[in-house]
Amino acid sequence: MKSMKENKSSMSKEPNMKLVLLLLFIGSIISIILAIGIGPVSVHPGTVAKIIMSKLPFGTDFINPNWTRLDENIVWNLRLPRVLLGMLVGASLAVTGVAMQALVRNHLADPFILGVSSGASATATLGMLFGVFSFFGTYALSISAFIGAAATIMIVYTISRVRGRINVTQLLLSGVAVAMIMDAVTNVITLSAPNALGLHNAAFWMSGSLAGAKWGYLTLPLVVILFCMSILLIQYRALNALLLGEEAAGTLGTDVKRVQKILVLVASLLAGATIAVSGSIGFIGLMVPHITRLLIGSDHKKVLPVSALLGGIFVIWTDVVARIVIAPEELPIGLLTAIIGGPFFIWLLKRNSRA
Secondary structure, eight states: OHHHHHHHHHHHHSOOHHHHHHHHHHHHHHHHHHHHHOSSSOOOHHHHHHHHHHTSTTGGGTOOOOSOHHHHIIIIIIIHHHHHHHHHHHHHHHHHHHHHHHHHTOTTOOTTTTSHHHHHHHHHHHHHHHOTTGGGGGGHHHHHHHHHHHHHHHHHHHHHEETTEEOHHHHHHHHHHHHHHHHHHHHHHHHTOSOHHHHHHHHHHHTOOOTTOOGGGGHHHHHHHHHHHHHHHHTHHHHHHHTTOHHHHHHTTOOHHHHHHHHHHHHHHHHHHHHHHHOOOOSHHHHHHHHHHHHHOSOHHHHHHHHHHHHHHHHHHHHHHHHHTTTTSOOOHHHHHHHHHHHHHHHHHHHHHHO
16 A cells, blocks of 8 residues: 555656646747847847748738838848757757767766767868868858768767677777867868968857858758657667666667667767757757756656757757847857856766765
């Protein structure tokens, strides 16, 4: 009787996932509308909502256009793509963090632990400073960064394979080694920069920024996050089993080798697509999954969607602070996330050492 009562009480303490997801979804919508209105030129949230609704099919039939052309241009062409990109970037980084932490069975793992950001930075700076990828046109920066990220993960993946299986220890060590090599290549490229302006732009991009966001930039991260989230949610039981260790997961019927390959490919694809449009924004993939697990537990069926929404909301508001803290200039988002994430990481280390 006592154990049944304890089980009932523990079940009652579990968060209602439908309510949690609904609240986070509403929070995301509110964050998007409020963030669009904040900036050097403020736009009322009601006006923001009306402008967005007027762009929807049949929206003009119900909305009275009582705003200025300037307001519409600021909301629709400048800030809405940027805020939506921030939502996608935050969601991608958080989900990547969940995948990496499941892969290495360590909550201190980061999306960039495999050197993906270093590879992207090397090719992106090469393109920005010397125009190597200029033939890609408008999307030269995004494509060049994605090429670097993809090449890096292929190298790391090849090195980490031992007898046809991914050796997690070798994966981490090879990621660190390749990242150091790519960082050295990036330093050589920046030291050879032909002009100071290009060097400044490269440094700003490498610190992470959503400046210059366009509608066209949303396609790649949106397709990638939907595809990768679907795969991870299908594999959520395998991710839960993997946290118990490779042997335990194997005894539960999980094809560990296959799941590890999926996690490496999914994490690399997410990180590469994210870095391609925003540069390197650290600590999101470390903080958000950990906060999510503290709130709702370790079941990946719950952790994945909640982390995605929390990550998106966090990046949206970090970008708002980056835009207004030294206006009219901007701070790179990566600097702000490092200022917040550094102390959080130290707290996490101390907490784990006490445990």
